[in-house]
Structure formats: C-alpha cells, structure tokens
Amino acid sequence: TMLRRAFERDEFRLYLQPIVEFSTSRTVGFEGLVRWQHPTLGLLGPGQFLDNVEELGLISQLDSWMRREAFGVMARLNTAAGEVAPYLSLNVTERELQNATFTGEVLDQIRTAGIPPEQVVLELSENAFVDFEGNEETLEELRASGIRIALDDFGTGYSSLMQLQKLPIDIVKLDRAFVSALTSGGKRALGVLEGLLHVIGAVELTLVVEGVETEFEQDVLVSLGCKFAQGYLYGRPAPAMDVVSLFSAGAASSTEDYASS
Helix, strand or coil, X not given: CHXXXXXXXXXXXXXXXXXXXXXXXXXXXXXXXXXXXECCCEEECHHHCHHHHHHCCCHHHHHHHHHHHHXXXXXXXXXXXXXXXXXXXXXXXXXXHCCCCHHHHHHHHHHHHCCCHHHEXXXXXXXXXXXHHHCHHHHHHHHHCCCEEEEEEECCCCCCCHHHHCCCCCEEEECHHHHHHHHHHHHHHHHHHHHHHHHHHHCCCEEEECCCCCHHHHHHHHHCCCCEEECCCCCCCEEHHHHHHHHHCCCCCCXXXXXXX
C-alpha cells in the first residue's frame, strides 16, 4: 500500500506547534505532530491517514519514527540555543504502553539523540487511563527516568476530578471545548473552568490550555490564573526544520515568529 511505501520513501514529516507561557510570551515547549507528504495528494494531516495506519498495524512503526525524528530535532535545538531548549510533547497510544519493550526503546532513543529525559513529555488520552492499573508500572518507570506524563484532551473522556489525585501524571492538557464554551456559555462555563483550575492547582499539576484562538479567550484565561497555552493564537504547526532555523537565527524567543508561519 501507499502507506507502507511512505516509510520506505521517507514521506512523513514532523511538525511542531508551540506551547507558550502567558506572562512572558515565551515558547516553553512544542507538541510534535505528524504530516504525510503524499506524492499526489500533497500534504495530509493526521486525520486523513492515521486510522489507516492503525488498521494496517503500522502505528508503532510511525510512533517510533516520530520519536527518533523529534528527539533528533530537539538535540539540534539544544545546540542552536546553547542550552536545553523548550520541552517536546509527543502522543503515545495505550497499545504502545502495553508493549513490554516500550520504555526501553524510548530511553534508548533519548540516549542516542543525546537529550535529557526531562525534556520529553508523553501525552496520553483519557481513555488510556480508564484501566490505568495495567499501565501504571510502565508510567512510573518513564517518570522515574525524568520523562513527564501528560493527560491529553482532559474533559472529553472518562477521567473524573477525583482521579486526578491518583493518576501518575504531571501535566493536564485542557480540551479546546472548555475554551470555546467561554464565548457561548457565559457565567456557567466560566464557573466550570474556574473550578477545574482550582482542583488541578490543588493536586499540584501543571495545566496547559489547548486550542486558544482569540485574544478574548486569552484574556479570560489569564484572569483565571492560567499560565500555559497552545493554539492558533500563538502559532500553527510548522515544519520542524523551520523551527530549528528560527532557533539557529536566535529568533525563537517570542511566539510572533510562529504566529506568522
């Protein structure tokens, strides 16, 4: 199939989207995302091919490629910045977590790239935590090495607020739905968000708000005490090598460089 050949032809591309700190507009991290440079259809987003990758049983191969590529890019960013650059966040499937060799492979890839494990964040969907006892040992091994674990798209799945205190996680990524509700939901939406922030702060987790697109949303989030965000307001996903070039030019200290790309 075309997808199998895409690996042989090196047609996958790594894109990075900035995660920023409100108070300084500084890029503190990047989420790594995959694109497929299809020979006839052009650049395809993950929604256009990931289901097929899963069906063909190629998702572990793709994720392994993503990690190798992304860790290599982070090593170049560290060199360009002259210090440890922003952290890197990558999605992981529950199936991968259940693979006995997963932790060893990730740590080997990190060592090969020569980056600190503390620079890596692995994102899991809420569904991966439904029966997290089965994955708990793997998650604790990863965290013991210095890697941080993020709960992605919080608020769309099965996690309850009570679970936040016992899940082996470091970061909560709040789903875009909460942010978009601010425009339409009025006081109730604001109250829900305020309550969530209080709970996440109480259990000492870092919150990253996803999908921030307008100045209004940003202003509300800042007024509620949010510190970190990701979204089109700060930059769309950009080719990883473009980000490396920006860092090499010493231009990546503010998010404006991404917003225009």
